[in-house]
Amino acid sequence: MYNNRHKRGIQSNKEQFDIIDLDEEDVHKLKENLPSEIRSLDEMKAKDVQTLAEVGMLMDESNRSGTYLCYGQYGFVTAQFIEGLECIPIAEALERYLWLKEKYWFKAIRKNEDKIVETISNSIPRGFFIRVRKGYKIKKPFQAALYMTRSTRVHGLHNIIILEEDSELTLLTGCTRAHDAKKGLHLAISEIYIGKNAKLVSTMIHNWGPNFDIEPRTCTIVEEGGIFINTYCSTNPPRTVQMYPFTHLQGDNSSAKYASIILGTPNTYCDIGGTILMEGTNSGAEICARAVCKGGNIVQTGLIIGKGENCRAHVDCAGLMMSNEGMIEATPALRALNPNARMSHEASIGRIAPGELVYLMSKGFTEEKALSTIIRGFIDPGIEGISPELDAALTEVAEISGHGEEWDVIPIRNR
Amino acid sequence: MGEIMLDIRNLNVSVEGKEILRNVNITLRDGEVHALFGPNGSGKTTLIMTIIGYPQFEVTKGEIIFEGENLLELEIDERARLGIGVAQQRPPTIKGVKLRNIIDFYLRNNPEKVDYISKQIEKFEMQDFIDREVNANLSGGEIKRSEIFQMVLSSPKFFILDEPDSGIDPEFLGKIGAMLTEILRSEKKQDQIITRSSGLIITHTGDILNYFNADLAHLMMNGTIGCTGNPQEMLEQIQQHGYEYCIKCNRRKKGVCD
Numbered sequence: 001m002y003n004n005r006h007k008r009g010i011q012s013n014k015e016q017f018d019i020i021d022l023d024e025e026d027v028h029k030l031k032e033n034l035p036s037e038i039r040s041l042d043e044m045k046a047k048d049v050q051t052l053a054e055v056g057m058l059m060d061e062s063n064r065s066g067t068y069l070c071y072g073q074y075g076f077v078t079a080q081f082i083e084g085l086e087c088i089p090i091a092e093a094l095e096r097y098l099w100l101k102e103k104y105w106f107k108a109i110r111k112n113e114d115k116i117v118e119t120i121s122n123s124i125p126r127g128f129f130i131r132v133r134k135g136y137k138i139k140k141p142f143q144a145a146l147y148m149t150r151s152t153r154v155h156g157l158h159n160i161i162i163l164e165e166d167s168e169l170t171l172l173t174g175c176t177r178a179h180d181a182k183k184g185l186h187l188a189i190s191e192i193y194i195g196k197n198a199k200l201v202s203t204m205i206h207n208w209g210p211n212f213d214i215e216p217r218t219c220t221i222v223e224e225g226g227i228f229i230n231t232y233c234s235t236n237p238p239r240t241v242q243m244y245p246f247t248h249l250q251g252d253n254s255s256a257k258y259a260s261i262i263l264g265t266p267n268t269y270c271d272i273g274g275t276i277l278m279e280g281t282n283s284g285a286e287i288c289a290r291a292v293c294k295g296g297n298i299v300q301t302g303l304i305i306g307k308g309e310n311c312r313a314h315v316d317c318a319g320l321m322m323s324n325e326g327m328i329e330a331t332p333a334l335r336a337l338n339p340n341a342r343m344s345h346e347a348s349i350g351r352i353a354p355g356e357l358v359y360l361m362s363k364g365f366t367e368e369k370a371l372s373t374i375i376r377g378f379i380d381p382g383i384e385g386i387s388p389e390l391d392a393a394l395t396e397v398a399e400i401s402g403h404g405e406e407w408d409v410i411p412i413r414n415r
Numbered sequence: 416m417g418e419i420m421l422d423i424r425n426l427n428v429s430v431e432g433k434e435i436l437r438n439v440n441i442t443l444r445d446g447e448v449h450a451l452f453g454p455n456g457s458g459k460t461t462l463i464m465t466i467i468g469y470p471q472f473e474v475t476k477g478e479i480i481f482e483g484e485n486l487l488e489l490e491i492d493e494r495a496r497l498g499i500g501v502a503q504q505r506p507p508t509i510k511g512v513k514l515r516n517i518i519d520f521y522l523r524n525n526p527e528k529v530d531y532i533s534k535q536i537e538k539f540e541m542q543d544f545i546d547r548e549v550n551a552n553l554s555g556g557e558i559k560r561s562e563i564f565q566m567v568l569s570s571p572k573f574f575i576l577d578e579p580d581s582g583i584d585p586e587f588l589g590k591i592g593a594m595l596t597e598i599l600r601s602e603k604k605q606d607q608i609i610t611r612s613s614g615l616i617i618t619h620t621g622d623i624l625n626y627f628n629a630d631l632a633h634l635m636m637n638g639t640i641g642c643t644g645n646p647q648e649m650l651e652q653i654q655q656h657g658y659e660y661c662i663k664c665n666r667r668k669k670g671v672c673d
Contacts, residue, residue, distance in 0.1 A: 358470065359507050362491055362495055363500075365492060373516055376511070
């Protein structure tokens with residue numbers, strides 16, 4: 001079950017942000033059935049399409065197995081027929097499959113886990129249901145996007161992803177806002193079930209900006225031999241984001257890897273962590289957190305609990321300070337409940353070494369290009385077969401980080 | 416005799432307020448390669464780092480003119496783009512930055528060089544290093560190979576090699592020397608003008624000169640150029656009698672070396 005007890009003891013100045021101040025009117029909106037702002041995805045404006053493309057959501061589906069787009073409060077599914085893959089709005093799935101409520105709906109996350117989960121649980125079900133049937137390996141990625149429009153103000157989603165035995169899925173999730181949306185609160189629950197020897201590669205790209213508050217709650221249960229690779233990249237941080245995905249490696253020989261890449265900017269608060277519970281024998285886990293701080297506060301936490309026999313794990317949190325303002329707090333943590341657990345952690349925070357910068361410049365790199373190259377290297381999550389969407393997002397983080405008037409820490413001038 | 420390519424005049428350089436180089440003068444003409452000899456701590460690396468433009472080396476007096484431009488007015492990257500390429504002795508490791516990133520950088524700026532770059536990857540046997548972090552977990556010889564390879568990719572007008580012969584085996588040094596001769600010293604026709612790269616090589620042992628010809632040598636002692644002359648003759652003097660003797664030698668007194 002989702003739990004955030006490990007947050008105890010983290011010192012941060014989050015209190016300065018009045019974040020989970022759920023407006024009564026907004027909460028009420030989540031309980032209403034609102035009409036869709038557009039009738040079909042074709043009605044989206046060019047600016048919407050472009051904004052969505054920046055988080056990996058493409059209208060051209062030639063390299064996609066399907067699409068779910070939550071435009072404002074309304075969900076559209078444009079899944080092509082692909083044998084073994086099913087995606088429908090969650091409300092429809094709950095009606096169609098009675099077993100969904102019995103076996104999966106609020107079974108990984110408790111309804112009363114916290115105020116966020118409780119709010120969503122009392123709302124009209126919005127979100128998607130994805131199921132990959134036993135033995136099917138879906139080659140092209142499925143894309144899901146959550147798009148906050150100007151009139152949305154609050155999102156409350158509940159997604160369920162089920163990968164049956166021996167199945168595989170690559171999921172690209174992009175969350176962003178319309179260019180004219182000024183303010184919003186994004187609440188989401190995701191319950192993910194990875195069956196025996198199944199594999200889910202999930203990449204989430206966020207592009208928000210000031211005045212947005214983001215509160216996702218995710219829990220994943222992995223059965224025997226299952227693999228879960230979860231990458232989160234934030235190219236434009238919201239005012240606040242708080243997430244602690246929880247993964248339960250229930251089955252023997254199951255494994256999980258979390259990678260998070262965060263760019264902090266002034267007046268933002270990113271509290272990104274994750275907990276992996278290794279219960280299965282020979283289960284393995286890795287958490288790789290990277291933060292680049294140009295201002296604002298970033299808290300990286302990673303906890304791995306070793307319970308199963310011969311489980312192994314590594315937590316690595318690293319931060320790069322690019323400004324005299326801001327804060328990075330890195331807290332990698334291990335908890336062993338088994339004498340045969342092999343676990344390690346490391347954490348480092350620093351700035352770019354001037355020697356690295358001038359080395360690249362001596363090869364003709366401009367200062368800006370050298371900085372972005374070094375940052376791109378620093379934030380590389382070390383995942384094999386990185387998707388073009390993630391690659392583009394990481395490059396964007398590196399370029400934004402390496403650019404700007406704030407960077408005057410290194411005396412390059414030789415005059 | 417070619418045009419003057421690099422002209423170092425009355426150069427004084429300090430690091431953290433301490434004077435390391437004083438009154439250094441070197442004139443290098445187009446197409447010439449000079450060797451720079453000198454004991455440890457004499458200021459050789461300081462001189463080349465100053466030419467390249469490392470910010471911690473502060474020029475307190477004098478000037479460095481490269482093809483008519485005052486290098487001291489230029490940033491380190493601007494100097495590189497003028498055609499100054501360097502193979503460093505102790506390059507840093509940069510987490511996550513792979514050799515591929517550097518190759519891509521050269522390719523993006525010079526897409527027409529794709530064949531040339533592929534050829535150099537083969538020649539320097541760099542295939543296995545491309546997707547590894549640049550300079551990470553390499554032996555001394557591998558670092559030299561990687562640095563010279565990267566320098567060659569930039570097709571420099573003026574190259575600087577910092578002790579290419581220290582810490583590598585003679586067989587490999589022979590290979591490197593032959594490749595450098597082929598790439599940097601062969602006469603190339605560019606729009607009917609025949610060009611050769613020019614350069615400066617720092618060497619302790621002079622071993623690289625067995626495979627790569629230098630036109631002139633300078634001996635640096637205590638932060639200044641003590642002697643300039645024929646590379647082989649100077650090397651013999653140094654090997655037989657040491658650096659001090661070389662500076663005081665009779666030939667220099669007679670003006671033979673100069």
